[in-house]
Amino acid sequence: DTAVSQTPKYLVTQMGNDKSIKCEQNLGHDTMYWYKQDSKKFLKIMFSYNNKELIINETVPNRFSPKSPDKAHLNLHINSLELGDSAVYFCASSPGHRYNEQFFGPGTRLTVL
Amino acid sequence: AQSVTQLDSQVPVFEEAPVELRCNYSSSVSVYLFWYVQYPNQGLQLLLKYLSGSTLVKGINGFEAEFNKSQTSFHLRKPSVHISDTAEYFCAVTRGVQGAQKLVFGQGTRLTINP
Numbered sequence: 001d002t003a004v005s006q007t008p009k010y011l012v013t014q015m016g017n018d019k020s021i022k023c024e025q026n027l028g029h030d031t032m033y034w035y036k037q038d039s040k041k042f043l044k045i046m047f048s049y050n051n052k053e054l055i056i057n058e059t060v061p062n063r064f065s066p067k068s069p070d071k072a073h074l075n076l077h078i079n080s081l082e083l084g085d086s087a088v089y090f091c092a093s094s095p096g097h098r099y100n101e102q103f104f105g106p107g108t109r110l111t112v113l
Numbered sequence: 114a115q116s117v118t119q120l121d122s123q124v125p126v127f128e129e130a131p132v133e134l135r136c137n138y139s140s141s142v143s144v145y146l147f148w149y150v151q152y153p154n155q156g157l158q159l160l161l162k163y164l165s166g167s168t169l170v171k172g173i174n175g176f177e178a179e180f181n182k183s184q185t186s187f188h189l190r191k192p193s194v195h196i197s198d199t200a201e202y203f204c205a206v207t208r209g210v211q212g213a214q215k216l217v218f219g220q221g222t223r224l225t226i227n228p
Contacts, residue, residue: 031213043218104156
């Protein structure tokens, strides 16, 4: 059984398009996250939701909008895609306590042409 | 603000040799430290974590790390590596946020095991 799943795994699109990445976790966790990993493998947190409430919102262009329809899902919508958005996007989840392990999805590789 | 520095971007070693991946952190408050591993084309997986207590922490796959407060370090070690340990390794520090955990990652160290 997949704990944290993301769709799609690969996404190739043109500049200016709007796209969404979906994430689902079946671990019963309260908290979900989105991370961006750039071409140099640097990982940076973008957003976090706890029980559908946004609690971490890093300095991210407002073209990026997370949406959490329920505790098990956290989707990432990106408007007006730019070349610099090309990266691997990881979803993760954790129990609500602060210092627990985060469980990561397999990643979505976004390529903007 | 918290930050993490991984001193080596790449570490090549021979199979069955020991390895140490170095990590230094800076933080003005108590820290909680983690090592994650990323195998090729996969997500991250927790190797081990230090929250409190014993400064020597044992993790999965034979890895261990030592928290050194005076040197602000959390180096990762394994006495004998295998080809399957080839991966990217990330050190991270966290600042707890109510209901969540904000991980700040280092730049990563690519461990390459040669036969």
